[in-house]
Amino acid sequence: xxxxxxxxxxxxxxxxxxxxxxxxxxxxxxxxxxxxxxxxxxxxxxxxxxxxxxxxxxxxxxxxxxxxxxxxxxxxxxxxxxxxxxxxxxxxxxxxxxxxxxxxxxxxxxxxxxxxxxxxxxx
Amino acid sequence: xxxxxxxxxxxxxxxxxxxxxxxxxxxxxxxxxxxxxxxxxxxxxxxxxxxxxxxxxxxxxxxxxxxxxxxxxxxxxxxxxxxxxxxxxxxxxxxxxxxxxxxxxxxxxx
Numbered sequence: 038x039x040x041x042x043x044x045x046x047x048x049x050x051x052x053x054x055x056x057x058x059x060x061x062x063x064x065x066x067x068x069x070x071x072x073x074x075x076x077x078x079x080x081x082x083x084x085x086x087x088x089x090x091x092x093x094x095x096x097x098x099x100x101x102x103x104x105x106x107x108x109x110x111x112x113x114x115x116x117x118x119x120x121x122x123x124x125x126x127x128x129x130x131x132x133x134x135x136x137x138x139x140x141x142x143x144x145x146x147x148x149x150x151x152x153x154x155x156x157x158x159x160x
Numbered sequence: 161x162x163x164x165x166x167x168x169x170x171x172x173x174x175x176x177x178x179x180x181x182x183x184x185x186x187x188x189x190x191x192x193x194x195x196x197x198x199x200x201x202x203x204x205x206x207x208x209x210x211x212x213x214x215x216x217x218x219x220x221x222x223x224x225x226x227x228x229x230x231x232x233x234x235x236x237x238x239x240x241x242x243x244x245x246x247x248x249x250x251x252x253x254x255x256x257x258x259x260x261x262x263x264x265x266x267x268x269x270x
Binding site for chain 2: 099147148152
């Protein structure tokens, strides 16, 4: 059974870069059957899809975050990562990594999630 | 910016039936939006229940079903159990690669 685990600092200062890593176990991140995604959950604004990466390195990002987001992949470590630059208090959220199983075309089902990691932006 | 709207809260009696809906600011929700539904309990990650409007996953209880209803995506729970008390989120796909979550429905079983 695939498992995902987020890791990274729980506290980031305003204007700095938030960096998180997701380690995948129980399956290969190099499979062409999945996208690997980041999703965040604000206390008030709910769930927000951030973006995904494919094993080949191709990505897709939420247009509202695209200028600040980079998702990368390290197939040798079975990990993928998120960087979010120029953070503010509004970026405080629970961050989840997740697996999206490809169905047809670009459509997926987000079938496995990590447990989430809380990131607070504060000085 | 696309907004996906759900009922903020609903209450249902044990054993009853309840339908949650999911609307899009861009117009009627159709199967081409591939509606997905997720359940989230306190302290847990969301768990997928329904994908592509009507399809269930191996862990989805039989009492959960998805459909399209009056231009919206719908999630129906039939024979509600106390353990179904949770937050429910829909997800719609726009242009294939973009995904937008609804604001969530807090379901109370009372």
